Amino acid sequence: MKVRARDSKQAWKEDFEASAARDDGIETSTISGVPLKPLYTGDDLPRREEELPGQFPYTRGIHTSGYRGRLWTMRQFSGFATAEETNRRYKYLLANGQTGLSVAFDMPTLMGQDSDAPTSRGEIGHCGVAIDSLADMETLFDGIPLGDITTSMTINSPAAILLCMYIAVAEKQGVSASGLGGTLQNDILKEFIAQKEFIFPPAPSMRLVVDSIEYCAKEVPKWNTISISGYHIREAGSTAAQELAFTLADGMAYVDACLERGMHIDDFASRLSFFFDAHIDFFEEIAKFRAARRIWARWMKERYGAQQERSWKLRFHTQTAGVSLTAQQPELNIARTAIEALAAVLGGTQSLHTNAMDEVLALPTDKAARLALRTQQLLAYETGVANTIDPLGGSYFVEALTDEMERQAEVYFKRIEELGGVIPAIEASFFQKEIADAAFRYQQELEQKRRLMVGVNEFTVNDEPPIEILRIDPKLESEQVARVREVRKKRDQARCSNALSRLKKAAAGTDNLMPYILEAVRAYATEGEIMQSMIDVFGTYTEQAVV
Amino acid sequence: MRDLEQELRHAQKTPGVVGFTGAPGSGKSTLVDALVHLLRKQDLSVAVLATDPNSPYTGGAILGDRIRMQRHALDPKVFIRSMGARGHLGGLSLASREAIRLLGAFGFDQVVVETVGVGQSELEVAAVADTTVVVLTPNQGDGVQMIKAGILEIADVFVVNKADIEGHMRVVTELRTMLSLAAPRSLGGEPRAWKPPIITTVASREEGIGELWAAVLEHRRHLESSGLGRRLHEQRLKDETAEVAAELARERVRRALDEDPGLAARLFDERTPYNTAEEILDRKPG
Amino acid sequence: MPQTAVRPVRIIVAKVGLDGHDRGVKVVARALRDAGYEVIYTGLRQTPEMVVDAALQEDAQVIGLSIHSGAHMTLFPAVVAELKRRKATDITVFGGGIIPDDDIVALKKQGVAEIFTPGTPLQTIVEWLKKRFPEGA
Numbered sequence A: 001m002k003v004r005a006r007d008s009k010q011a012w013k014e015d016f017e018a019s020a021a022r023d024d025g026i027e028t029s030t031i032s033g034v035p036l037k038p039l040y041t042g043d044d045l046p047r048r049e050e051e052l053p054g055q056f057p058y059t060r061g062i063h064t065s066g067y068r069g070r071l072w073t074m075r076q077f078s079g080f081a082t083a084e085e086t087n088r089r090y091k092y093l094l095a096n097g098q099t100g101l102s103v104a105f106d107m108p109t110l111m112g113q114d115s116d117a118p119t120s121r122g123e124i125g126h127c128g129v130a131i132d133s134l135a136d137m138e139t140l141f142d143g144i145p146l147g148d149i150t151t152s153m154t155i156n157s158p159a160a161i162l163l164c165m166y167i168a169v170a171e172k173q174g175v176s177a178s179g180l181g182g183t184l185q186n187d188i189l190k191e192f193i194a195q196k197e198f199i200f201p202p203a204p205s206m207r208l209v210v211d212s213i214e215y216c217a218k219e220v221p222k223w224n225t226i227s228i229s230g231y232h233i234r235e236a237g238s239t240a241a242q243e244l245a246f247t248l249a250d251g252m253a254y255v256d257a258c259l260e261r262g263m264h265i266d267d268f269a270s271r272l273s274f275f276f277d278a279h280i281d282f283f284e285e286i287a288k289f290r291a292a293r294r295i296w297a298r299w300m301k302e303r304y305g306a307q308q309e310r311s312w313k314l315r316f317h318t319q320t321a322g323v324s325l326t327a328q329q330p331e332l333n334i335a336r337t338a339i340e341a342l343a344a345v346l347g348g349t350q351s352l353h354t355n356a357m358d359e360v361l362a363l364p365t366d367k368a369a370r371l372a373l374r375t376q377q378l379l380a381y382e383t384g385v386a387n388t389i390d391p392l393g394g395s396y397f398v399e400a401l402t403d404e405m406e407r408q409a410e411v412y413f414k415r416i417e418e419l420g421g422v423i424p425a426i427e428a429s430f431f432q433k434e435i436a437d438a439a440f441r442y443q444q445e446l447e448q449k450r451r452l453m454v455g456v457n458e459f460t461v462n463d464e465p466p467i468e469i470l471r472i473d474p475k476l477e478s479e480q481v482a483r484v485r486e487v488r489k490k491r492d493q494a495r496c497s498n499a500l501s502r503l504k505k506a507a508a509g510t511d512n513l514m515p516y517i518l519e520a521v522r523a524y525a526t527e528g529e530i531m532q533s534m535i536d537v538f539g540t541y542t543e544q545a546v547v
Numbered sequence B: 001m002r003d004l005e006q007e008l009r010h011a012q013k014t015p016g017v018v019g020f021t022g023a024p025g026s027g028k029s030t031l032v033d034a035l036v037h038l039l040r041k042q043d044l045s046v047a048v049l050a051t052d053p054n055s056p057y058t059g060g061a062i063l064g065d066r067i068r069m070q071r072h073a074l075d076p077k078v079f080i081r082s083m084g085a086r087g088h089l090g091g092l093s094l095a096s097r098e099a100i101r102l103l104g105a106f107g108f109d110q111v112v113v114e115t116v117g118v119g120q121s122e123l124e125v126a127a128v129a130d131t132t133v134v135v136l137t138p139n140q141g142d143g144v145q146m147i148k149a150g151i152l153e154i155a156d157v158f159v160v161n162k163a164d165i166e167g168h169m170r171v172v173t174e175l176r177t178m179l180s181l182a183a184p185r186s187l188g189g190e191p192r193a194w195k196p197p198i199i200t201t202v203a204s205r206e207e208g209i210g211e212l213w214a215a216v217l218e219h220r221r222h223l224e225s226s227g228l229g230r231r232l233h234e235q236r237l238k239d240e241t242a243e244v245a246a247e248l249a250r251e252r253v254r255r256a257l258d259e260d261p262g263l264a265a266r267l268f269d270e271r272t273p274y275n276t277a278e279e280i281l282d283r284k285p286g
Numbered sequence C: 001m002p003q004t005a006v007r008p009v010r011i012i013v014a015k016v017g018l019d020g021h022d023r024g025v026k027v028v029a030r031a032l033r034d035a036g037y038e039v040i041y042t043g044l045r046q047t048p049e050m051v052v053d054a055a056l057q058e059d060a061q062v063i064g065l066s067i068h069s070g071a072h073m074t075l076f077p078a079v080v081a082e083l084k085r086r087k088a089t090d091i092t093v094f095g096g097g098i099i100p101d102d103d104i105v106a107l108k109k110q111g112v113a114e115i116f117t118p119g120t121p122l123q124t125i126v127e128w129l130k131k132r133f134p135e136g137a
Helices: A008-018 A083-095 A134-140 A159-173 A189-195 A202-219 A231-235 A240-261 A265-271 A282-303 A332-346 A366-381 A396-418 A422-427 A430-447 A475-490 A493-508 A514-522 A527-538 B002-009 B028-041 B066-072 B095-105 B121-128 B168-182 B209-226 B228-259 B261-269 B273-282 C023-034 C048-057 C072-085 C101-109 C122-132
Strands: A101-104 A150-154 A181-184 A226-229 A272-278 A316-320 A351-353 B016-022 B046-052 B078-084 B110-116 B131-136 B157-160 B198-200 C010-014 C038-041 C062-067 C092-097 C114-116
Touching: A083 A101, A083 A134, A083 A366, A134 A159, A134 A475, A150 A159, A159 A181, A159 A202, A159 A514, A159 A527, A181 A226, A189 A202, A189 A231, A189 A240, A189 A422, A189 A430, A202 A226, A202 A240, A202 A265, A202 A422, A202 A514, A202 A527, A226 A231, A226 A240, A231 A240, A231 A272, A240 A265, A240 A272, A240 A282, A240 A396, A240 A422, A240 A430, A265 A272, A272 A282, A272 A332, A282 A316, A282 A332, A282 A396, A316 A332, A332 A351, A332 A366, A422 A430, A430 C023, A430 C122, A493 A514, A493 A527, A514 A527, B016 B028, B016 B121, B016 B209, B028 B046, B028 B066, B028 B110, B028 B209, B046 B095, B066 B078, B066 C038, B078 B095, B078 C038, B078 C048, B095 B110, B095 B121, B110 B121, B121 B228, B131 B209, B157 B168, B157 B209, B168 B198, B198 B209, B209 B228, B228 B261, B228 B273, B261 B273, C010 C023, C010 C048, C023 C038, C023 C062, C023 C092, C023 C122, C048 C062, C048 C072, C062 C072, C072 C092, C072 C101, C092 C122, C101 C114, C114 C122
Parallel strands: A101 A150, A150 A181, A226 A272, A272 A316, A316 A351, B016 B110, B016 B131, B046 B078, B046 B110, B131 B157, B157 B198, C010 C038, C010 C062, C062 C092, C092 C114
Antiparallel strands: none
């Protein structure tokens, strides 16, 4: 009797089960808790028609030519202290090969406060540039031709104001709004969910977002009106699936709001953009990006009936994960960032920010910032990963994981729908609780050493030498305060107060507020004054916090 | 504490005490926040005592009521004390009653007590508050039938919160039916003269708060005019004395067993807890 | 052994200043609860006055602050100063966030008991508190 040879897969399975496993207690699931098999084979490859880049549902990429046609934009987020200092840093980065600008604002600016407000004390210029009025914006972009570059502005509640300031600066340079390109973060829903930089309650906040989308569709058509963000949700402690699902759900909520305003889907959908985290669990991130494109394309085409291809294509910016960086042995962050950036590139991102190694402690030094940029250049020009489009397409593992991410996201969409949509879910603290639970779970895993952070809970060293970090000169705070007071003194008071009262009246009505805000900006009304005019009508929001 | 107690006996002010109880998620804190806002508009000073359960395993707690009342931060006429139930089965720690007397002595016009409805805490609140408000919501699982025994008896006012949610009228109707059928009795056993009103509120929009407060005041007038208020007050002092005695006895027994190994050994070997307890309590304290 | 016989140590945790990154403070709050403390989270955008006032009303022994915005050199000393003004310097102040070593040294000189930087195990914070309050409150 002939002995039949074992089927090779079966053989592998039996041999694997008979072999010894590592006994270090480290989790073998993804960092988000998705269980992983030790091996994926052809049996795990989802049965579907082969997908191709540039073709619906764009799992393999939205562009036919991938990075062969155009590399991702190297867009390093930057900004600190004063507009003048930041202007210097921008020119430095542009000279060193950065291809787009990205503005980080300081806390008072993000929160719609002027530098001389009492609650701004101690907060000026620390995490970004202080912008109080059009005057600061003019200094920020002095000598930088807005018609030739694209700029991303990371700001949310006061986003409409900053966009108007950008438009007004361009006007002074002789560049019309129709020629301006860039992105406004402008994603207020994720503020309620994760970053907590909200000011107005949800309804008027959404109105402002829709106003800006509607305005730009006509006046600033090349502008990406919103950067629907998962980054902050992830940084707040969510899993990859939550990041994916909550972000796309937010996107759909914005689409719904715009449709309710009476806009046609194809008039605005192509200008919606996204912003994801690139965390350290390498393959999970790649699967997440691919799933995001597929889900969004399906929903845009099948659920919303968008007709134009560009409405189906999800475009995204990525930032490597801030929370994965360590203060201990920080040089290792260079390696972490490189790996995370690689995941973003293999996931097909349109633009990328790589963190500097010293960012756990403070804003990056020139040297660290340059190194972060060089990391992207290394990926683009030395590693060869840009030579083939979606190189991991067809991988048994990556395709299976992509499908799993998509499945988990759909489960969340259903739950959000059951709660009545994104805003009711926010008010019920649904997202916030999921995030807090995930964050705590991960922390416990770290404490139990089921997951490691090298240098932190394992492979530690004592007596590390201090890292040189960038310090903000405290004198800059008082200078900024003096500057805003000077602007208030010097401007045409009548023009300014007229503009503000017209804005206030419009806020109480249903007009699109963008033209009113633009006029106030031109009249050198300060950010705080413009915000206050709207607060007087909209009120402010206090969250129902869950721990 | 005892000296202070004696001094306070002579304190003039007796604030009204209203207690709120209800299942977690019924919106009690939001309701209390809205009530405080209303009372402040009348320039009344308010003290809030909010209780959350402690973990029975670790003893710790996240006391989450203060954060629901952010807008009253720095208002000198609003005082908020978050308390852990501290293993006290009834949900209110023993210190709460002392705290309430102190708050009265310090001159607060109104005292609001809030506790989460787990275990026997509804009964606890009723033993402490002049007026007990029970808060229900439309999405409370299987409806009013699931409400624990005792609620009908202790509630002086019913609030159906989140009245903007579908299903709230059903809760109101079911409640009305139960009340008419049950003819609830007071804690003393006699049939109640007071018919608890049912108030609907949307606490997050501050709707129905005025009606709620009016109902509380109406109940207070009833307590005053019927003499029931005084009788309850006396009964409470007796009950509280008994509870303090129980707590003191408990401490004595625990300490004795910890400090006297011989006694503990005998307990383990041959004696019953009853005998041991009596032996300890018969000893002179100290 | 639950601390029902002993008065638990009460801790106010809060975020002062404009920064809204509350992941850390929430994780710490849960860990402190699991370690047997009574924790009151007073939320975002607290001023030094609000935090100290809450600590006094709640008869807390400890204040824990979380600051990620870089404004720690203004805000921590402001809380310490407010405690002094309210005659409550017996309340321990500790904190966490993005705070460089030099600043930690300076803050400790100004009355902050301890600063825990990113990556500190929760157990370290708990042990530090237990050492400071061995008998409970």
